[in-house]
Amino acid sequence: MKITRTATLATVSAAAVLALAACGNNETKVEKAPADAMPAEPAAMTPMTTEPMVGGVAMNPADNIVANASKAPNLTTLVAAVQAAGLASTLQGAGPFTVFAPDNAAFEKIPAATREGLMQPAQKAALTKILTYHVVPGRLTAADIAAEAQKGGGTATLTTVQGEKLTVKDAGGGKWTITDAKGGTSTITQADVGQSNGVVHVIDTVLMPK
Numbered sequence: 001m002k003i004t005r006t007a008t009l010a011t012v013s014a015a016a017v018l019a020l021a022a023c024g025n026n027e028t029k030v031e032k033a034p035a036d037a038m039p040a041e042p043a044a045m046t047p048m049t050t051e052p053m054v055g056g057v058a059m060n061p062a063d064n065i066v067a068n069a070s071k072a073p074n075l076t077t078l079v080a081a082v083q084a085a086g087l088a089s090t091l092q093g094a095g096p097f098t099v100f101a102p103d104n105a106a107f108e109k110i111p112a113a114t115r116e117g118l119m120q121p122a123q124k125a126a127l128t129k130i131l132t133y134h135v136v137p138g139r140l141t142a143a144d145i146a147a148e149a150q151k152g153g154g155t156a157t158l159t160t161v162q163g164e165k166l167t168v169k170d171a172g173g174g175k176w177t178i179t180d181a182k183g184g185t186s187t188i189t190q191a192d193v194g195q196s197n198g199v200v201h202v203i204d205t206v207l208m209p210k
Helices: 017-021 063-067 076-084 106-107 112-118 120-130 140-151
Strands: 097-103 135-137 155-159 165-172 175-179 185-195 198-203
Touching: 063 076, 063 097, 063 185, 063 198, 076 097, 076 106, 076 120, 112 120, 135 185, 140 155, 140 165, 140 175, 140 185
Parallel strands: 097 198
Antiparallel strands: 097 135, 155 165, 165 175, 175 185, 185 198
C-alpha cells in the first residue's frame, strides 16, 4: 500500500498525561549506522494536502487530533478507545503529538473478546499502555521520518510516550512499515494528516508493547 496523505488520531497514557506536556517538544531518538553503511536516500514522499480525506471525510488542519478523528468513519474504534482510557482531553491539548492511528480494520484483527475486554474499566491501564505506545512526542511528518531513517542506516527508531520504541523502515515500493516491541509489523496506509496539535499517520495493524 502506498503512503497517502491523510489522517487520524492519537493516544496518551494516564501516567503519561503530565509527561506528554513536558515531552511534547522532545526529539525522537535515532540509532545511527556508520557512514559507509548508509543506504541510498529514500524516495521523497508527497507533501501534505491542505485538507486530507480520512474515511472519505475532510480533516481540518485547524482542528485538534480528537476533533478530526471523531469525524472519520474508519476511526470510530480508536476514538472509543481514547475515550475509554480517559485520554481525549490530553489529545486535545497543545502537544505536538505524532500519532500512528490504527483504523477500524486494524482493531478487528484483535480477537473480539480481547478487544471488548480492553474497553472495560478494569482494563483501563492496559488500554492506556497500548494507546500511548502509538504516540510519539513532537510533530514528525512522513518526510521527517524518511530523513531520520536515512540518518539511521535505513531505519528510524522512535521513542513513544509509553516509553518503549518503534522502528520505522522503508520497505520499498512506497511502503513504510513499523515494527513493534513484540516483533509485529504494521504498514502506514495514510500519512501526514495535519492537526492543530500534531500529525496523524493511519496504520493497518495495532502496535503492541511488551
